[in-house]
Amino acid sequence: MSLCGRFCFNFHVRIITDERCAGYSRAGHPERPARITDTLARLKNQAELSLTFDEPGRITDAQILRAHAPEMLARLHTPHDFDADTPFYEDISTFARASAAAAIDALNIARNGENVFSLMRPPGHHATRDQSMGFCYLNNIAIAVLAAAADFSPSPPPTEERAGERRQIVSSSNPLTPTLSPLGRGEGVGFKRVAVFDFDVHHGNGTEAILLNQPGLEFFSVHQHPAYPGTGAANRGRNCFNYPVAPSAPRETYRATLARALADLKNFSPDLVAVSAGFDAYVRDPLADGTLLAEDFYWLGQSLRALNVPFFSLLEGGYSRDLPELIFAYLKGVEGK
Numbered sequence: 570m571s572l573c574g575r576f577c578f579n580f581h582v583r584i585i586t587d588e589r590c591a592g593y594s595r596a597g598h599p600e601r602p603a604r605i606t607d608t609l610a611r612l613k614n615q616a617e618l619s620l621t622f623d624e625p626g627r628i629t630d631a632q633i634l635r636a637h638a639p640e641m642l643a644r645l646h647t648p649h650d651f652d653a654d655t656p657f658y659e660d661i662s663t664f665a666r667a668s669a670a671a672a673i674d675a676l677n678i679a680r681n682g683e684n685v686f687s688l689m690r691p692p693g694h695h696a697t698r699d700q701s702m703g704f705c706y707l708n709n710i711a712i713a714v715l716a717a718a719a720d721f722s723p724s725p726p727p728t729e730e731r732a733g734e735r736r737q738i739v740s741s742s743n744p745l746t747p748t749l750s751p752l753g754r755g756e757g758v759g760f761k762r763v764a765v766f767d768f769d770v771h772h773g774n775g776t777e778a779i780l781l782n783q784p785g786l787e788f789f790s791v792h793q794h795p796a797y798p799g800t801g802a803a804n805r806g807r808n809c810f811n812y813p814v815a816p817s818a819p820r821e822t823y824r825a826t827l828a829r830a831l832a833d834l835k836n837f838s839p840d841l842v843a844v845s846a847g848f849d850a851y852v853r854d855p856l857a858d859g860t861l862l863a864e865d866f867y868w869l870g871q872s873l874r875a876l877n878v879p880f881f882s883l884l885e886g887g888y889s890r891d892l893p894e895l896i897f898a899y900l901k902g903v904e905g906k
């Protein structure tokens with residue numbers, strides 16, 4: 570693969586983040602601003618990793634609507650909680666769109682053969698096509714993966730999409746359609762086979778529901794079961810593969826299950842891997858009963874890098890106070906150090 574030449578020797582990671590994503594919170598809610606601000610402080614006060622920091626661009630309605638029903642956009646402005654876990658916040662639409670835009674940016678950076686991690690909130694993998702839930706408002710990874718797949722077009726794209734070097738992926742019928750992110754240099758390079766690897770301790774039910782039986786896409790999720798949201802006990806459709814791990818299963822069992830899922834993913838021979846990076850399978854995470862240690866997240870980063878396939882990672886869960894150290898360990902693995 571042509572990207573590999575650059576990718577394999579790139580030891581630098583671009584972090585997409587925006588401290589403004591710390592701008593919403595509800596007292597006592599585990600999905601809290603410090604997840605980002607503490608991690609940023611950790612990443613900016615170290616010299617071991619070679620990191621740069623970019624702010625996300627913007628996203629169009631049409632990019633979101635590849636993954637979601639149109640009613641979702643209006644619902645984000647309706648001032649009622651989505652469920653007991655998923656409060657309504659003023660401007661949650663802006664925050665959710667920024668997180669999804671960061672996912673698109675991460676995709677485009679991966680296209681260029683660079684390492685990238687989106688350090689944003691809210692997370693996304695529980696949001697289904699028509700329902701925000703589980704701290705998630707828009708499904709960031711599904712939006713990015715569907716963009717990657719949409720760009721792979723065996724037939725010529727519409728004329729208007731061919732014009733210009735940095736074409737708009739979507740129609741410009743929305744008068745608020747923003748300019749494309751400056752990070753979006755690689756747009757237009759499509760991927761035929763895209764795998765999602767979700768190692769958050771909770772099943773990525775939203776991603777599964779959106780990607781179910783979509784050609785060219787495969788979903789691999791390793792998660793605790795039973796646990797929220799209750800799904801993920803077995804495989805679904807032709808392309809969704811679930812690897813449930815029992816609560817408090819020994820660390821070796823958890824890690825062996827992750828390795829098995831990665832081996833299956835490798836057999837799919839993806840030309841792009843999108844990673845739902847949740848750090849709540851950590852032994853001290855308050856929301857689940859996982860048994861992983863920081864070194865296991867390092868190993869995950871290393872293992873994904875070893876696939877020699879472009880990949881990008883988006884922050885999903887992770888609620889312990891050690892989250893900055895877990896992300897640091899993962900990025901160290903991604904950098905190949």
Ligand SMILES: [Zn+2]
Binds near residue numbers: 770771886887
């Ligand atoms: Zn989670």
